[in-house]
Amino acid sequence: MNKEFNHIKLNEKKWDKWSESLDGKGWRNEFLRKAQEGVVSLLEIKNDIHFLDVGCGTGWAIGKAAERFNFSGKFFGVDLSTKMIERAKENFQSMENFYFIKANAESIPLEDGFFDVIISTNSFHHYLNPGKALNEFYRLLKAGGKIYILDPTADSWLIKFLDKIIKMFEPEHVKMYSSKEFKDMFINAGFKYLKSVEVQTRQKIHIAGK
Numbered sequence: 001m002n003k004e005f006n007h008i009k010l011n012e013k014k015w016d017k018w019s020e021s022l023d024g025k026g027w028r029n030e031f032l033r034k035a036q037e038g039v040v041s042l043l044e045i046k047n048d049i050h051f052l053d054v055g056c057g058t059g060w061a062i063g064k065a066a067e068r069f070n071f072s073g074k075f076f077g078v079d080l081s082t083k084m085i086e087r088a089k090e091n092f093q094s095m096e097n098f099y100f101i102k103a104n105a106e107s108i109p110l111e112d113g114f115f116d117v118i119i120s121t122n123s124f125h126h127y128l129n130p131g132k133a134l135n136e137f138y139r140l141l142k143a144g145g146k147i148y149i150l151d152p153t154a155d156s157w158l159i160k161f162l163d164k165i166i167k168m169f170e171p172e173h174v175k176m177y178s179s180k181e182f183k184d185m186f187i188n189a190g191f192k193y194l195k196s197v198e199v200q201t202r203q204k205i206h207i208a209g210k
């Protein structure tokens, strides 16, 4: 089994299982929701938005973003886990302008230059080839579009330590990056790095434009 295939299978297995509890209560889900709210609150209001959430889970942030944009536009979610996508479709089955697709962030079967905004929350550190994912986000974004990636950011000893520990126990975990690494990766993919905004316990939203 090659490394890439193995990595995808491990992730699918883990997140398929998580899909059973991601819509439930508890501190973990509250933590994730607060982080997603932080991202959604920064989005600039616009009519007829083309919005994409990569690693969308069961679609919670997509519902919140759609509320912020008054449901005007097209709202897409992509996730590697079949079960996350099934649940997201169930959660939003009445919404005609919501679309959920099972795909790897590194290869998303959608049109070039279609999206005004791409977000990704607590998902990026699971991508085996982060540069490939960023190239894909760049391809999908319109000129003038913005990307918001929220992830635990390894600027402090705590997150660096956590990153090492998690890697020992979770083989599908790849890496938590520092702000400098995010900035370099964004620039390599062609983005203009705009800024980072800290939300709860050393998670940062890294914002870049095309």
Ligand SMILES: C[S@@+](CC[C@H](N)C(=O)[O-])C[C@H]1O[C@@H](n2cnc3c(N)ncnc32)[C@H](O)[C@@H]1O
Residues within 6 Å of the ligand: 011, 015, 032, 033, 036, 054, 055, 056, 057, 058, 078, 079, 080, 081, 084, 103, 104, 105, 106, 120, 121, 122, 123, 126, 127, 128
């Ligand atoms: C911790 S959950 C976060 C879900 C949601 N974004 C949130 O903030 O609650 C990580 C999500 O990333 C997805 N994921 C992991 N690797 C991925 C990849 N390579 N491509 C797309 N989605 C991926 C998982 O399936 C899972 O739904």
